[in-house]
Amino acid sequence: MASQILQSQQDEAALEAEGQAYFDRIISEDSRIEPRDWMPAGYRKTLLRQISQHAHSEIIGMQPEANWISRAPSLKRKAILMAKVQDEAGHGLYLYSAAETLGQSRDQMMDDLIAGKARYSSIFNYPALTWADMGAIGWLVDGAAICNQVPLCRASYGPYGRAMVRICKEESFHQRQGFEILLELANGTPEQKQMAQDAVNRWYAPSLMMFGPPDDDSPNSKQSMAWNIKRFSNDELRSRFVGMMVEQVRILGLTLPDSEVRFNEETRKWEHGPLDWDEFKEVLDGRGPCNAQRLERRRKAHDNGAWVREAAAAYAEKQSRKQAEKELAA
Amino acid sequence: MKPPHGNPEMPASAGGGSDSSSAPTETTTQAPTDAPTNSTATAPGTTSPEATPQSQAQTGQGHRSAWPLWEVFVRSSRGLSHVHAGSLHAPDAAMALRNARDLYTRRNEGVSIWVVPADAIASSDPDAKGAFFESPQGKDYRHATYYTKSEGVKHL
Amino acid sequence: MIPTDSHDSQARSGALVGVGPESATRITPGNALRPEDIALEVSTGLVKPAEDAAEYALRLGDDALILAQRLGHWISRAPELEEDVALGNIALDQLGHARSFLSYAGGAWGKSEDDLAYFRREPEFRSAHLVEQPNGDFAVTIARQFVVSYYQFELYRRLTESKDSTLSAIAAKAVKEVDYHRDHSAQWVLRLALGTEESRRRIQHAFKLIWPYVDELFLDDELTTRLAEAGVAVEPSSLRGDFDRLTGEVLAEAELEVPQVPAAPGGGRRGRHSEHLGYILAEMQVLAREHPGAKW
Numbered sequence: 001m002a003s004q005i006l007q008s009q010q011d012e013a014a015l016e017a018e019g020q021a022y023f024d025r026i027i028s029e030d031s032r033i034e035p036r037d038w039m040p041a042g043y044r045k046t047l048l049r050q051i052s053q054h055a056h057s058e059i060i061g062m063q064p065e066a067n068w069i070s071r072a073p074s075l076k077r078k079a080i081l082m083a084k085v086q087d088e089a090g091h092g093l094y095l096y097s098a099a100e101t102l103g104q105s106r107d108q109m110m111d112d113l114i115a116g117k118a119r120y121s122s123i124f125n126y127p128a129l130t131w132a133d134m135g136a137i138g139w140l141v142d143g144a145a146i147c148n149q150v151p152l153c154r155a156s157y158g159p160y161g162r163a164m165v166r167i168c169k170e171e172s173f174h175q176r177q178g179f180e181i182l183l184e185l186a187n188g189t190p191e192q193k194q195m196a197q198d199a200v201n202r203w204y205a206p207s208l209m210m211f212g213p214p215d216d217d218s219p220n221s222k223q224s225m226a227w228n229i230k231r232f233s234n235d236e237l238r239s240r241f242v243g244m245m246v247e248q249v250r251i252l253g254l255t256l257p258d259s260e261v262r263f264n265e266e267t268r269k270w271e272h273g274p275l276d277w278d279e280f281k282e283v284l285d286g287r288g289p290c291n292a293q294r295l296e297r298r299r300k301a302h303d304n305g306a307w308v309r310e311a312a313a314a315y316a317e318k319q320s321r322k323q324a325e326k327e328l329a330a
Numbered sequence: 331m332k333p334p335h336g337n338p339e340m341p342a343s344a345g346g347g348s349d350s351s352s353a354p355t356e357t358t359t360q361a362p363t364d365a366p367t368n369s370t371a372t373a374p375g376t377t378s379p380e381a382t383p384q385s386q387a388q389t390g391q392g393h394r395s396a397w398p399l400w401e402v403f404v405r406s407s408r409g410l411s412h413v414h415a416g417s418l419h420a421p422d423a424a425m426a427l428r429n430a431r432d433l434y435t436r437r438n439e440g441v442s443i444w445v446v447p448a449d450a451i452a453s454s455d456p457d458a459k460g461a462f463f464e465s466p467q468g469k470d471y472r473h474a475t476y477y478t479k480s481e482g483v484k485h486l
Numbered sequence: 487m488i489p490t491d492s493h494d495s496q497a498r499s500g501a502l503v504g505v506g507p508e509s510a511t512r513i514t515p516g517n518a519l520r521p522e523d524i525a526l527e528v529s530t531g532l533v534k535p536a537e538d539a540a541e542y543a544l545r546l547g548d549d550a551l552i553l554a555q556r557l558g559h560w561i562s563r564a565p566e567l568e569e570d571v572a573l574g575n576i577a578l579d580q581l582g583h584a585r586s587f588l589s590y591a592g593g594a595w596g597k598s599e600d601d602l603a604y605f606r607r608e609p610e611f612r613s614a615h616l617v618e619q620p621n622g623d624f625a626v627t628i629a630r631q632f633v634v635s636y637y638q639f640e641l642y643r644r645l646t647e648s649k650d651s652t653l654s655a656i657a658a659k660a661v662k663e664v665d666y667h668r669d670h671s672a673q674w675v676l677r678l679a680l681g682t683e684e685s686r687r688r689i690q691h692a693f694k695l696i697w698p699y700v701d702e703l704f705l706d707d708e709l710t711t712r713l714a715e716a717g718v719a720v721e722p723s724s725l726r727g728d729f730d731r732l733t734g735e736v737l738a739e740a741e742l743e744v745p746q747v748p749a750a751p752g753g754g755r756r757g758r759h760s761e762h763l764g765y766i767l768a769e770m771q772v773l774a775r776e777h778p779g780a781k782w
Binding site: 059070074082085170185297301304306307315 | 521555562568569575577582600603604676678682685769773
Binding site: 034036037038086087090093094097100105106107162163166170309312313315316319320 | 396397399416417418419421422425433436437453456
């Protein structure tokens with residue numbers, strides 16, 4: 001008996017070593033890991049955490065914008081905003097599907113989100129106060145998201161990369177529509193221009209923090225890069241993003257609320273002023289302006305929908321039973 | 331060969347195969363501890379034999395509402411094959427088709443859609459890659475490029 | 487390493503790949519009548535609706551606009567994420583119809599779709615009471631959708647034959663979309679009616695709440711009679727037979743009765759609205775009215 005257990009332990013160890021070797025080879029060839037491949041526990045855990053957080057961010061991120069659908073100031077803008085928020089639901093779905101291939105059900109992930117056990121991008125805990133916020137969210141928040149996401153199209157985990165390809169394609173209009181909202185406002189009445197500048201002032205720093213903590217304070221980054229999940233470091237992406245914004249804000253005729261932005265000729269990188277990482281952590285830990293409100297709204301939607309989901313499931317079960325009886329009788 | 335199970339893209343350990351002993355050990359050890367397992371699917375009067383891992387997992391928690399997973403295939407235009415586009419949840423085939431239309435063809439991506447219950451797909455064993463897929467390698471004679479002496483001969 | 491399937495090779499070649507003909511992510515805007523096209527035709531004087539036709543277009547546009555405004559509220563609140571997307575699509579279809587009809591109607595008075603949507607007062611709206619009804623729970627929204635979409639389908643189907651070429655063109659685009667809305671609502675009526683006890687109770691209650699507002703949709707008045715005689719519009723009453731028959735078939739399959747409830751008098755076409763419209767407009771118009779003359 002004991003020897004049997006020992007034998008199976010040895011077999012397991014051998015299988016694991018074989019799996020690890022295969023995994024390492026795939027990664028070193030910059031190829032893709034697929035769902036049923038052997039993968040290290042840490043790789044699976046990291047991906048599951050990252051992809052589900054990403055999915056939650058899409059779903060919670062619908063709220064600040066959905067709040068403005070009813071008040072959009074023109075019918076064209078209303079249609080654009082509706083399509084955009086709808087896309088975010090779709091993107092959440094693509095990402096939940098990718099996470100499901102790692103062995104966790106969407107319902108479980110949703111339960112974790114509602115229970116406050118899961119994290120999502122802390123930026124969505126800030127309020128969208130004016131119409132110009134629709135512009136700033138599109139330009140800055142989606143802009144930062146796209147910077148992050150384009151390299152993720154090449155993430156080593158196949159389903160994640162594929163979801164990102166689809167998302168990046170669809171999101172290409174999200175940033176543009178935000179930019180155009182700001183452009184209209186900046187060229188509009190003085191009140192409109194003021195509204196635009198105010199929104200940019202409020203969303204600038206949070207959007208820079210979307211790239212995550214500075215590299216020297218981001219313990220998981222190195223491993224994620226070794227696994228080809230992440231392709232560039234947080235600071236690297238942030239610096240690139242700042243450079244793009246500097247250029248674009250000029251076209252808008254607005255300013256970035258950061259007097260320390262500059263291009264460092266030595267490092268060939270863009271630099272920005274200090275960011276309030278204490279606030280970032282506070283908001284991430286649930287002490288932001290809208291955390292409770294956002295989770296409550298998601299919980300309500302989920303709870304209010306329970307009877308509908310049950311009804312559809314019950315109907316499907318009855319129909320398939322009927323079908324089976326019919327076939328039996330035939 | 332393992333029996334077909336659950337989502338073809340789902341690790342076998344989490345897929346709730348009919349016999350847990352047939353689950354490959356290496357993925358079992360790798361599964362997240364809270365991954366759904368077959369042992370949760372014992373609530374009375376719950377699942378049909380076709381129930382997916384998701385619905386099994388949920389019945390274990392007392393939810394009866396979880397919709398199964400479907401794989402979506404889209405034909406982008408006439409004359410082309412259906413290509414896997416992604417997956418979604420739906421209570422039944424009729425709604426799965428409609429959800430697929432709403433989710434995967436919002437930008438004219440398709441002219442035809444298939445939906446397949448994820449657990450109806452049998453997939454090849456990732457551990458049998460060598461036995462399954464390496465045999466054709468080295469059989470160059472199946473390819474026109476192998477026949478060099480006739481190179482340059484017209485219409486051949 | 488040889489790619490084992492097309493997805494691998496797509497994923498490997500980097501960002502925004504998969505544009506080959508086999509791709510399931512190839513995207514195009516397609517080619518169809520857009521509200522912008524109608525606005526352009528109107529603003530360049532290519533088309534100008536007669537006063538009657540404009541009044542009529544206003545009715546259809548307002549129904550679609552208020553319904554879109556109602557449905558838009560579901561996005562981020564639907565019973566399941568897939569349904570967020572589905573209801574979003576329906577709302578977008580309706581908003582598109584509204585924009586087309588309003589752009590056309592505005593041509594008679596030198597007004598844009600936004601002038602009409604944002605700067606008319608409540609009595610100047612022509613929406614029916616049905617579309618003004620609150621979303622309620624999902625069952626109420628589905629009951630409302632069921633009635634609206636079967637009505638709009640019969641209407642647009644006939645309106646494709648209108649002698650007014652703009653109305654017929656808008657209807658031709660809209661009828662296909664509304665056909666899908668019919669299907670969506672019918673699928674849900676079946677599932678809610680035959681699902682669980684609770685869902686059955688809720689959908690029965692929802693139909694009771696909604697059904698008083700059915701009659702108004704099918705009332706003729708001087709305008710529709712005049713336009714019908716001219717071959718421009720459809721007499722609302724002429725749609726009722728098909729509406730009753732087709733909705734009846736679904737209700738029968740769902741084992742539901744047509745609710746025996748008294749009809750409400752309506753009045754939306756004359757600018758007499760439900761108590762709800764004021765709130766809908768207050769929310770919809772607040773920002774635009776804060777900045778009159780501004781561009782967005």
